[in-house]
Amino acid sequence: xxxxxxxxxxxxxxxxxxxxxxxxxxxxxxxxxxxxxxxxxxxxxxxxxxxxxxxxxxxxxxxxxxxxxxxxxxxxxxxxxxxxxxxxxxxxxxxxxxxx
Numbered sequence: 465x466x467x468x469x470x471x472x473x474x475x476x477x478x479x480x481x482x483x484x485x486x487x488x489x490x491x492x493x494x495x496x497x498x499x500x501x502x503x504x505x506x507x508x509x510x511x512x513x514x515x516x517x518x519x520x521x522x523x524x525x526x527x528x529x530x531x532x533x534x535x536x537x538x539x540x541x542x543x544x545x546x547x548x549x550x551x552x553x554x555x556x557x558x559x560x561x562x563x564x
Contacts, residue, residue: 465503465511468495477512 466488467474476495481488492509494500497517503509504524518524539555541547547555 465492465494465500465509466490467500468493470497473514529551 466477469475469552471507479487497513500509500511500513501518501522501524513524524540539558541551
């Protein structure tokens, strides 16, 4: 199982497969993490999830890897729109993360 094609995780995994000359046999795509965990938990599929999506009670096997892709975060808003104080704080936080 993979996430829907529009999601970044899908594109990242597809590129990783193609780089190795592999084509995954994708039988189902979804954007629902719980659906993926349900199928995997019932041994109906395998999938890739970020660590933060898996809870201890999920009883899923974690396979450590050294894949650490660079991710570019882009903030966008309507031109001329006044940004709230909390939005400005978030943007400053993201800028700080980008420098670390």
